[in-house]
Amino acid sequence: MRVLVTGACGYKGSVLVPKLLAKAHEVVAFDIQWFGNCLRPHPALTVVKGDVRDPRQIDLDGVDAVIHLASIANDPCGDLDPKLTWEVSCLATMQLADACARRGIRRFLYASSGSVYGVKEEEQVTEDLELVPISEYNKTKMCAERILLSYADDMVVQIVRPATVCGFSPRMRLDVSVNMLTMQALTKGRITVFGGNQTRPNIHIQDITDLYLFLLDNPQHAGIYNAGFENLSILEIARMVQQHVPSEVVVSPSNDPRSYRVNSDKLLATGFRPMHTVEDAIKELVGMYRQGALQDEDRWYNLKWMKAKVLS
Template identity: 70%
Template sequence: MNEKTILVTGATGYKGTVLVPKLLNKGYRVVALDTQWFGNFLPTHPNLTVVKGDVRDTHSIDLTGIDSIIHLASIANDPCGDLNPKLTWEVSALATMQLADKAKKSGIKQFIYASSGSVYGVKEEEQVTEDLSLEPISEYNKTKMVAERVLLSYADDMAVQIVRPATVCGLSARMRLDVSVNMLTMQALKNKKITVFGGAQVRPNIHIDDITDLYIYMLEHPEKTSGIFNAGFENISIMDIAKMVQSKVNCEIEVTPSNDPRCYRINSDKLLATGFKPKKDVNTAIGELITAFENGELEDQDRFYNLKWMQREVL
């Protein structure tokens, strides 16, 4: 039986909803903190305490008995970040700074932070490694960069482990249908047509099972994973993702012009060198989404689109 208690912020989000049950299955006790703007899809469990709260209210976050923090909470993705920049800075940067400070004062020795592979901005390099300059172009990226810098200043006080994930894909009970692989798959299943804007833009991708396994790997191997790590194993163009979906779902692909300059690649050799191995890929994610849809386990709901839901329910 594992005696450690883990605080997971953003625990009822897309990644948290997959991560928390994995932690519970491994015997951890979990305190799951989230505003629950998008609902709560976590299973009930004797070792799970769900706290409906806001990371901005740092003074009300009880760190008594907490061994490690996995900090997922943020205003996720560029459009949502730009929707209300003040909110984005408060949640994604300021609250992270305050939580790190409180963690230090509470004697917590491990802080795992979910940054973003998009902090590099638009790069020409084929291999975007952790030592390249950060040139974030959106509020979302900028807050991630600032939070990273602040957290690194606590590296002498606790193990600071920063992950720069690629775009996550795959199935979660708290689904997101506004990320490329999931969105294109749902379009094909529902409309028999995929609309691709541009198509040449490259996105790095990681399966939701791999990113959540990585957080647990970091939790259990702080000595190997302190510092900053990219996490994304497939750099694929939007058009190639659409074609992968088309190979599994009978649908047409319609291409329309795009003014989106964002072209992200990342190299994850540093992470692979620690011994972490991904088990799934984009192809797996597409197959799992199709199966869930056909079995009636996946529906196209407004709450699975962050921007649409935040505009309607939150702001």
């Protein structure tokens, strides 16, 4: 299968693309490369540096399926330039979906976000609950979902709402909770927790990328799926990090009210099973750091890097 992956050089894409290649897929990796390109050359890999906002730059010739990862990732980055966020995360999605439908491409897999639910009082957040997004990032994800579902008669649309992803990637991110707290412990011996009691869902990067492969292999599972398997408080994650890295935990007040438990029963009913845990991610990161294969660098923090290199 010839698969177009947008955002292919990002945190998840850099793990997903090698897996697609290992399964004998031909991959077109499309990315603007604001954060560089960590993909290794491969005979079945074509890397295209381009802007997803310009559909003329995206060659759909021979493409059988699209895995659409490209977006302005996370709330702080989305709020930096709302116009850019809407153009990249929503308008470009609409243009790409329309182009795919016109070309007869029958498979479209979209990486949404578990944050589209907003603040929820329900103990279990399921796919049928009302979406109340509270940031530009969340809002663009919700709108992109609605746009893609309008094409469900033209192609198989599979939408994944991932929890917060954790674990090692060649294109690392240290601005997501598990990774960030682990790096704080390693470099400072001190973990700063804001609030601490907020519960958030998590998913290992190996599991989320395996899920994309699973859905690609199983087009009968169309629709929307939550993907989060460990609902942990920030303080619980910090205590888990402490078990592997001697460190002090400091709790500070937080103005972020979000606390929710994602229910992924619908996904589990398809037969998909996660194979990795938050603790696995922590141990991986600790091992990579101590081997010298992971460092605390500005380019692994989206907001800091975008301010300095993209929007400066």
